Amino acid sequence: FLTEMRRRYSLSSPLGPDSCAGQCFKSAAQAAKNDSALLIIGEAGIGKEYLARAVHYQSERACEPFISVNCGGGDPRLIERAIFGCEQTTGRKTCRQKTEQTA
Secondary structure: OHHHHHHHOOOOOOOOOOOHHHHHHHHHHHHHOOOOOOOOOOOOOOOHHHHHHHHHHHOOOOOOOOOOOOOOOOOHHHHHHHHHOEEEEOOEEEEOOOHHHHO
């Protein structure tokens, strides 16, 4: 499974290493080597989720679950709850497992 995912989500650019996409993939390959969080932002339809999966499957975390959170156009409170796991309701704070803990 992991070999297939690494092949499917390669970090080599079909446009060449000197292209804008090539530089992006080069940065993504560096990010995959680090054990840190990664925030990918950009316009709709440019391949943010593909890039996130590529970084995930090329990293040491490849055997762990991959969870994608789409923050575009969403209610900021719901996004905060999805990422951080807490929600303020009528003066009481309720928490559930954070997305990062789930992943």
